[in-house]
Amino acid sequence: MPRPLVRRLLRLLLILVVALPVLVVGALLALDIPRNAAGMAAKGVCSAAFVAHRPVEGLLAAEVLPASPVLGLIDVTVHPQDQRVQARFAGWFAREAQWLPSRGCVLDIATGPVRPAVRPQPDLGRPWPQGEAALAPDAWGAGVDRAALQRVVQQAFVGAGDPQAANTRAVAVIHDGRALVLQTAPGFGPDTALHGWSMTKTVLGMLSYKLALENDVDFATPVVDAFSGDRTPDWVAAWRQDARKTITVGDLMYMRDGLASQEQYVPWGSVPRMLWGHRDTAAFAAAVEPEAPPGQRWRYLSQTANLLAAVDRARLRTDAEYWAYPKRVLFDPIGAHTATLETDAAGNWVGSSYLWASVGDWARLGQLMLQDGRWGDQQVLPPGWWDFAATPATAQGDGRGYGAQTWRIADPQAGRCRASGLPPDTLAMSGHWGQVVAMVPSRNAVIVRLGWTFRSGQFDSCAFLAQVLEALPH
Incomplete structure (x- = not known):
């Protein structure tokens, strides 16, 4: 090879060696x-x-x-x-x-000293739901295949603690209102709050349903008319100028807002940018332009849940009342004392993603839903919540697999677990990295699985739910 050509190639290689890191760093910075x-x-x-x-x-x-x-x-x-x-x-x-x-x-919030967080003390001596104790297998009752259920639960914990495996952290099995299984992996306990990720949306739906009915708000109310006075966010003015003015509160509940966004989890995607890049998650979501006529197209979006959380904020007179509301009206009445619904820096509930609760408390939330909002002698949620949540977002297409901030995972047409043999009446909270709370009225069962499953192929939630139900009385 001629020397001039070799020198040119070496210079080109040197330029690439120098330029490539600069380009990579530039891309990282540009994408934040x-x-x-x-x-x-x-x-x-x-x-x-x-x-x-x-x-x-x-x-x-x-x-x-x-x-x-x-x-x-x-x-x-x-x-x-x-x-x-x-x-x-x-x-x-x-x-x-x-x-x-x-x-x-x-x-990113500036604050002075705050009082220390108080860790809830679990009552390990009383059976769930009054305490945190599960029944002994010999008390499970007739019809429960004890060996099969124990085998399924044991298998779920294979690889616990290994981020390359299923990495299950907790499992609960509730049948006829009694806890057959409340089990956690090493390093976690009955009082350890676990991150539900998008299971938060279903709990947001409960709070939104309660607030709407308590305030006589029709779900057909346009979002722009759901605010008043100084509780109105700045983005409402822009919505009044285009097709977004016709998006209703019901469209947010069922994820039919028609906004031009995608649910993306890559580092530069919409969800990471909203959760970790912006102080105001609702304003981030509201800045998206309209794309489809509101009410006609279903699309699962975490942004939509955070718009709904902003609507809820306006229904309460002060932010202090808003922040205390989940604990006061939902968590404390059912004994879910580890539950925390976190906010963004602007003060909105991060209703898409940030509820933490112990395995027993996630089971309580599922049982409350199964009982249509009733807990003992108290109607914690207005009656009708179950049917509202179970109503398909759209009559046809993928929206049949979704209800009000809740998954219809066994819908015969669009449920993602429709091939697993789950009863068609199954509803589920579902979250990133393998979180699930399934509620099955026809079997009077609630099944909870919490984990940190970075590799989705390591855990099949549909198969797990089906195997648990197979071990319960038919």
Whole structure:
């Protein structure tokens, strides 16, 4: 090869060696990935430490690092006395999360000293739902295949603690209102709050349904008319100028708003940018342009849930009342004392993603729904919630697999578990990385599985639910 050509090739190679890292770094910065990644780490470690009350050591490695190789560039500093976590990406791009009463861990919020979080004390001596004890297998009753159920549950915990495996953290099986199984993996206990991710949406639906009926709000009310006075967000004015003015509260409940967005979880996608890149999740969602006529197209969007949370905020007179509302009207009445619905920095519930609760409390929420909002002698949710949640978002197509902030996983046409033999009346809360609470009226059963399953192929929730039901009385 002639020497001039060799020199040109070497110069080109040198340029590429120098330019490629610059291009990669430029792309990362342009997509805001370092800042959002630091936000994810700060928020995740803060919640695990101060909402779930888990030991600080190892939280970054367990909760964050396995999600993406790029997260290996993050280091975190935990300040237990201040209940605060700081994360830095490659030594730069610092983000901070702070625990606040009634709000959980919040990103990028300046605050003074706050009182320490109080860890709920579980009553291990009383049977669920009054306490946290499951029945002994010999008390399960006739019709329960004890060996089969124990085998299914044991199999679910294979690989617990391994982020490359199914990594199940907790399982509950409730039948006829009694806890047959309440089991957690090593390192977790009956009082450990676990992240539900998008299971939060169904609980948001419960709160939204209750607030709407308590305030005599018709679900056909346009979103822009659901606000008044100083409780009106700035984005409402823009909505009044285009097709978004016809989006109704019911369209938000059933995810039929027609907005031009996609549910994306890649580092530059809409969900990471909303959760870790913006102070106001509802304003982020509201900035999306209209695409389809409201009420006609179903599309699953976390942004839609956070718009609904903003509507709920306007129904309460003060933010303090809003932040305390879930605990006061929902969690405390059913004994779900570990449950925390977190907010963003602007003060909105992050209704798409940020509810934490113990396995027993997730089971309580499922049982409440199964009982159409009734708990003992108290009607915690207005009657009719179950039917409202079970109504298909659309008469045909993929929307038949979804109800009001709730999955119709066994719908014969569109349910994602329709091939698994689940009863058609099954409804489910469903969340990222394998969270599920299934409610089956025809079998009087609630089944909970919580985990941190980074590889979706490691756990089949449809098969798990079917196997549990097969072991219960038919």
